[in-house]
Amino acid sequence: MAHVVVLGAGLGGTIMAYELRDNLGRDHKVSVVSKGSVYSFVPSNPWVAVGWRDRESIEVDLSAACRKRDITLHPQGAKRLHPAENRIELLDGKSLDYDYLVIATGPDLAFDEIEGFGPAAHTNSVCHIDHALMTKEKFDQLVKKPGPVVIGAVQGASCYGPAYEFAFILEKALRDAKVRDRVPMTFVTSEPYIGHLGLDGVGDTKGLLESAMRDKHIKWITNAKVQRFEADKVVVEEVNHDGSTKAVTEVPSTFTMMLPAFRGVEAVRDIEGLTNPRGFILVDKHQQNQAFKNIFSVGVCIAIPPTGKTPVPVGVPKTGFMIESMVTATAKNIARVLSGEQPNAQGTWNAVCLADFGDGGIAFVAQPQLPPRNVNWSSQGKWVHAAKIGFEKYFLHKVRSGTSEPFYEKLALQVLGIDKLKAVTFEDA
Template sequence: MAHIIIVGSGLGGMTMAFEMRADARPGDRITVVSNNPKFHFVPSNPWVAVDWRKREDIEVEVGPVLEKRNIDFIPVGVKRLHPERNQLELDDGRFLDYDFLILSTGPKLAFDEIEGFGPQGHTQSICHVDHAVTAEKSWQDFVADPGPIVAGAVQGASCFGPAYEFTMIMETDLRRRKIRDQVPMTFVTAEPYIGHLGLGGVGDSKGLMESMFRSKHIKAICNAKVSKVEAGQMFVTEHDDEGKPKKEHVLPFKYSMLLPAFKGIDAVFGIEGLTNPRGFVLIDQYQRNPKYPNVYAIGVCVAIPPVEVTPVPTGTPKTGYMIESMVTATSKNVRAALDGREPTEKATWNAICLADFGHGGAAFVALPQIPPRNVNWFGEGKWVHVAKIGFEKYFMHKIKKGSSETFYEKFILDAMGIMKLKGK
């Protein structure tokens, strides 16, 4: 019987474990390895950062959930992967042998690429629940003594939706506190225009988001590179359409949250044939690494080229729906390999996103994510807020009961269709 190791216990890793358990043979051993003993629902981090949720609302202990499904769990980080000998080296000195390895590590957050950037510097983050908790403490200090806000996503970032989401959530929270008039807001982004989203725009995302920013009095600087951050001020270079420096900005702030660029984690970084220069895992159409075909990868750690070349570098987002489709394809293909068959399953590279804005929200569907598309739709309304809350509850329920059911696409598309028809 085979030993299948899954690295990571996030959205992709947990879903992967449940589906692999359902598809594997009864005698196959499945082990999840993670440096975090708890799963947390990343899409809820913006709510935690303004105290609309507590971290305990979005966290689940991983070990007991996996144990119920006959899945082993090792809460220790991976120091280094040794694919040439089918081994993982753990932070505690142990070595684990595997027959199949599935990487669902998420990214390394590249705060170190910009001086003074990130939670160890002068800006906040919502990429991890630990960051969101720290951001919430700073938020409480900020609302007691408000001033300018700078939010957005830096050069090389690939996950733009949460930057818009958190910006609008902050704006909503400030209005509820009746102090919005005391807070100038500036959105700084590597995108060539507002609503690009790393996808070349979706539907009328550009027009709708630009209109929303105007109505909410949020200024924007696009084609932006952040050169450094100091206490209370950010140094930003705005570029023209050819990528040449156009204008220098020194932006004062009392609170700032900018999303970083991503890299591959140290455990796989620089392994020839496994990763690209940024450390993302190279895969074929069946989620397998071409050099090491018993190594698979899913989620944010996968190497995906940009949708298009932009004046300032931007990456391509990997949404939950895309990750879930990667999980299903990988599970089926590993089972095929266990049975001595060739893989046939391919992930559907589609992008679907719900972004809550506090009272309303925005949603997009890009099928597929790389144009030309069969579906290219962007919309907004109160129904998105309702759908996002519902999805959080459904997904937390799925994790707690260890369900292998894949419902991401069905839930979101049903929510979009039904709620939009009802005018919510």
């Protein structure tokens, strides 16, 4: 009997554990290491930040689902991975040995890289449920005392969808509160153009998002490098296409929410052969690390090169469909290795995204995620908001029930009618 451990219990780690149990049966042991026993649905955090959701509505205690699936949950959390010893040092001083490991930690939020950045300083966040609840308090203050707002993503960020979502959700919430006319809004982003998304655009995301921003009276600054955050302003260096400084602008702001750059979590950072300089896990096309071949990795924590050179550093997002395909491929590959075969499953790394705007939204599909593509599609409408609500309910049910059925492939194949997408591909045996 082999012991397979999943490090992390977020969107990728939770379904990774479920899919491993499905693929490995009861012949092998599956464990999960997580900080706490509660799963939180991060895509709903922008709604939490304006009071449309509360903590209880988007969280699931994993204990029951893990017991049901015969998965051992270790809620102590990891202090340090020791891959040469096949061992995880836990935060309570104990250790957990493994035969195979899947790293699905998600990212560390690099707020410390910019002066005044983060919930402990001058900005708000929707990256974590605790941050979103703190942001809700600041939102209530904004409604009582309206003032200028800055939303966006800083240099090195790789997750742009939630920034656009929150800008439009906040705009809708301010309209509902009847104070929108007293809140100037500016979107500040490191992207070279609106709608780049770290993907060099998908379909007409540039035109759709620029039009939506004009319609909602949201100004924008692109190619932006934030120098520092202060209590009443954001100091932004605007960069030319050749990387030179165009201007340094002080953007007034009494409420700021900008997404940070990501890096690998401390438990796995700076391990030679395992991570790149930012601490992201190095994997091949089978999600397998080549220095430690009993280690696989999925999700936001893996290393992916950027789409190309941009004036300000822009990372590539790891979207839900992409993560699901990584998970399915990894589960199949570990099952093959345990049977004495070589890994042969590959995630397709397609992007399917529903960007909710509170009363509408934009959806896009990219196959593959980076251009040139076979599918390059985007659309907008009120149906996107309804679909995002459906996604939330479906995924939370999936986590509670311990099932691993892929959602994004179903969305692409059935709802969007795009029949060219498949969750996993295989090499010739």
